[in-house]
Amino acid sequence: MLASNLPKSPFFPTHYVPISRSFHITCSVSQLQTAAAETVNGPVSERNEIRLGLPSKGRMAADTLDLLKDCQLSVKHVNPRQYVAQIPQLSNLEVWFQRPKDIVRKLLSGDLDLGIAGFDTVSEYGEGNEDLIIIHDALDYGDCRLSLAIPKYGIFENINSLKELAQMPQWTKEKPLRVATGFTYLGPKFMKDNGLNHVSFSTADGALEAAPAMGIADAILDLVSSGTTLKENNLKEIDGGVVLQSQVGFLVCGSSYRACDLLGAVLVASKRSLIQRKSALDTTHEILERLEAHLRAEGQFTVVANMRGNSAEEVAERVLSQASLSGLQGPTVSPVFCKRGGQIAVDYYAIVICVPKKALYKSVQQLRAIGGSGVLVSPLTYIFDEETPRWRELLSTLGL
Numbered sequence: 363m364l365a366s367n368l369p370k371s372p373f374f375p376t377h378y379v380p381i382s383r384s385f386h387i388t389c390s391v392s393q394l395q396t397a398a399a400e401t402v403n404g405p406v407s408e409r410n411e412i413r414l415g416l417p418s419k420g421r422m423a424a425d426t427l428d429l430l431k432d433c434q435l436s437v438k439h440v441n442p443r444q445y446v447a448q449i450p451q452l453s454n455l456e457v458w459f460q461r462p463k464d465i466v467r468k469l470l471s472g473d474l475d476l477g478i479a480g481f482d483t484v485s486e487y488g489e490g491n492e493d494l495i496i497i498h499d500a501l502d503y504g505d506c507r508l509s510l511a512i513p514k515y516g517i518f519e520n521i522n523s524l525k526e527l528a529q530m531p532q533w534t535k536e537k538p539l540r541v542a543t544g545f546t547y548l549g550p551k552f553m554k555d556n557g558l559n560h561v562s563f564s565t566a567d568g569a570l571e572a573a574p575a576m577g578i579a580d581a582i583l584d585l586v587s588s589g590t591t592l593k594e595n596n597l598k599e600i601d602g603g604v605v606l607q608s609q610v611g612f613l614v615c616g617s618s619y620r621a622c623d624l625l626g627a628v629l630v631a632s633k634r635s636l637i638q639r640k641s642a643l644d645t646t647h648e649i650l651e652r653l654e655a656h657l658r659a660e661g662q663f664t665v666v667a668n669m670r671g672n673s674a675e676e677v678a679e680r681v682l683s684q685a686s687l688s689g690l691q692g693p694t695v696s697p698v699f700c701k702r703g704g705q706i707a708v709d710y711y712a713i714v715i716c717v718p719k720k721a722l723y724k725s726v727q728q729l730r731a732i733g734g735s736g737v738l739v740s741p742l743t744y745i746f747d748e749e750t751p752r753w754r755e756l757l758s759t760l761g762l
């Protein structure tokens with residue numbers, strides 16, 4: 363797909379917006395783009411260990427450690443004030459605990475090689491730098507969206523879309539729409555891409571939802587998950603006002619693009635490190651394989667059932683006639699031997715399949731409908747495929 367065919371998206375940043383407490387979106391494009399390009403090139407610093415940055419605190423910290431533990435990559439961390447740790451299974455890897463935004467900054471500066479952070483943080487602080495590669499885009503926690511919200515009351519009472527907001531006569535060069543946001547890169551870019559030209563931004567470290575009622579801003583641009591904070595502060599989201607959202611969008615992977623799940627926790631790396639640092643790629647491969655195997659298995663159950671039949675083929679045919687029972691590659695069908703009148707006989711076959719958790723009950727019903735009995739359901743720990751698609755994709759992005 364050509365870049366020009368792609369939808370306009372914040373994942374194709376073309377300009378940099380300087381961060382300041384209050385600024386307009388008309389800004390210098392080229393200066394800091396050059397800075398980003400400089401970061402992509404150049405050699406990596408000399409060290410032998412591979413460094414993985416993990417969130418030191420905040421809402422991503424505990425879930426990240428839990429995920430790694432579930433992948434048998436437990437982090438050996440003596441106490442929470444110690445910022446360096448080890449993963450004993452990965453001997454040449456150092457874990458460094460950092461704030462999510464610093465993980466992104468340190469990937470760009472070459473002080474980290476790999477990191478886990480929210481996709482919003484990677485997009486905001488990565489500023490479209492081509493050195494950042496998303497290796498796993500759906501670690502299955504930290505889901506939220508970045509969205510524009512306006513008051514439900516006053517002049518906004520009947521405004522329900524970004525288009526309507528843009529067309530309000532109130533916004534002029536002298537009196538722009540005032541937006542409070544912590545996303546000082548993505549915010550201005552989104553507004554500009556959507557044709558809102560008279561906008562000014564202010565920033566704060568938190569509790570942004572108070573800004574409209576305090577008279578500081580007209581709108582806010584912030585993360586939303588349950589929507590409770592917006593509701594409690596009399597604010598509403600609007601059509602077309604989502605900047606980053608789960609399951610919609612395109613991602614820049616070096617010079618290629620693809621649709622993906624967005625805005626949860628992601629595993630991200632420095633392209634330079636992967637290419638230039640000895641063993642970085644091997645370590646990444648192992649982490650990725652473990653993550654994929656675990657995350658794939660997490661959505662599935664192993665289902666075992668007995669079924670009367672004349673042959674394994676006949677039983678397999680019955681199982682495969684049901685859409686929800688095809689398993690990963692097809693059902694495993696094995697004879698169940700019993701002794702009848704001194705003779706070994708096969709009246710039953712055991713079938714083993716993997717079933718998506720969401721489809722469990724439907725699958726059990728389908729099993730029963732074709733004569734299944736004694737259905738046993740157990741959790742799956744890992745599914746290792748021959749090769750993970752994400753690994754193939756990474757190698758191709760790196761040109762390897």
Ligand SMILES: Nc1ncnc2c1ncn2[C@@H]1O[C@H](COP(=O)(O)OP(=O)(O)OP(=O)(O)O)[C@@H](O)[C@H]1O
Nearest residue numbers: 419420421422461480481483504505506585586587
């Ligand atoms: N409701 C939510 N509000 C904010 N962040 C959320 C929410 N749900 C999920 N997240 C994810 O959690 C991340 C915030 O994590 P955390 O609190 O550690 O970072 P932070 O607030 O950016 O840190 P800092 O305190 O250094 O500013 C977001 O970047 C996002 O990816």
Ligand SMILES: O=P(O)(O)OC[C@H]1O[C@H](OP(=O)(O)OP(=O)(O)O)[C@H](O)[C@@H]1O
Nearest residue numbers: 568569570584585586587588589590591
């Ligand atoms: O949709 P909800 O589930 O209500 O979550 C969204 C809120 O959570 C985050 O704030 P946080 O709790 O981190 O506080 P802060 O803004 O003061 O940092 C975010 O900035 C929103 O305000």
Ligand SMILES: [Mg+2]
Nearest residue numbers: 568569570584
């Ligand atoms: Mg908040």
